[in-house]
Each structure stands twice: as C-alpha cells, then as structure tokens.
Amino acid sequence: MSDLTDLYQEVILEHKRHPRNFRPMLGANRNVDGHNPLCGDHIHLHVKLNGDVIEDVSFEGAGCAISTASASMMTEAVKGKRRAEAQALFQRVHGLLTGEDEGVDPSALGRLAIFSGVRNFPSRVKCASLSWHTLNAALREDGEDVVTTE
Numbered sequence: 001m002s003d004l005t006d007l008y009q010e011v012i013l014e015h016k017r018h019p020r021n022f023r024p025m026l027g028a029n030r031n032v033d034g035h036n037p038l039c040g041d042h043i044h045l046h047v048k049l050n051g052d053v054i055e056d057v058s059f060e061g062a063g064c065a066i067s068t069a070s071a072s073m074m075t076e077a078v079k080g081k082r083r084a085e086a087q088a089l090f091q092r093v094h095g096l097l098t099g100e101d102e103g104v105d106p107s108a109l110g111r112l113a114i115f116s117g118v119r120n121f122p123s124r125v126k127c128a129s130l131s132w133h134t135l136n137a138a139l140r141e142d143g144e145d146v147v148t149t150e
C-alpha cells in the first residue's frame with residue numbers, strides 16, 4: 001500500500017505543477033462551472049463535442065493539488081472518447097472514490113486508480129470527484145453548473 005501512496009503523491013504533485021489541458025478554449029460548446037465549497041476548489045470546464053465525440057476538453061480555475069491533478073488526469077482520460085464511454089468512466093471513477101461500488105476493478109482504470117487512496121480521506125473525495133461531476137454535467141443536455149454539496 002505504501003508504494004501506491006508514494007505513487008499517488010508523486011503523480012498528484014506532478015499534475016499540480018504541470019496540469020494537462022489547463023487552458024481556455026475557443027469554440028467549446030459546453031462550458032460548465034464546478035465548485036466544491038468544502039475546500040474552495042473551483043473549475044471551469046470546457047468541452048468541444050463533435051457529434052457524440054469529445055473532440056477537445058480543457059479546464060481553468062483554482063483548487064487544491066488533488067482537485068487540479070484529478071481535473072488534469074480526467075481531461076487526458078476522456079479526450080477523444082465517445083460521450084457514453086466518458087459517462088461509463090465517470091461511474092467507475094465515482095465508484096472507486098466513494099467505495100460505493102465494490103465491483104470496480106482498479107486495474108481497469110489505469111493511472112486513475114491511484115485516486116483510490118482518496119477513500120481514506122473522506123473530506124478529499126469531493127476534491128477528486130469535482131472535475132468528474134463537472135464533466136458529467138457538461139455531457140448532459142442541460143449542462144447546468146455543479147456544486148458538490150451532498
């Protein structure tokens with residue numbers, strides 16, 4: 001478990017220093033804000049949907065290392081995917097983070113599996129899930145902003 005913890009910290013810090021797809025986007029057709037008041041994380045997510053495919057995805061905003069790293073890795077994971085694939089990935093990541101879905105196989109999530117460590121810190125689960133909830137909202141037709149309050 002300590003290897004995973006080391007990897008977790010290493011990956012989180014690396015993405016915090018060099019977040020992927022951290023930029024504004026011209027021509028995005030979905031722009032959704034996500035806010036985690038427990039920590040103060042704030043994300044502006046931009047998605048360019050081309051038909052059913054996530055052609056491009058980027059984010060802006062400010063937050064803690066976990067929320068920034070999660071958003072960075074989320075954009076890498078879903079870019080180029082079909083909407084249904086990204087929504088299925090959201091469900092798996094959500095299950096991994098909350099522990100609600102014991103059937104999630106972490107090895108199927110690749111590097112995203114490092115976030116399983118967040119489960120041991122309940123106050124940080126919303127930091128890690130914020131970008132995913134925001135993506136999920138962006139992929140719905142209504143595209144309403146997200147506040148992770150429950």
Ligand code: ZN
Binds near residue numbers: 039063064065067
């Ligand atoms: Zn946070």
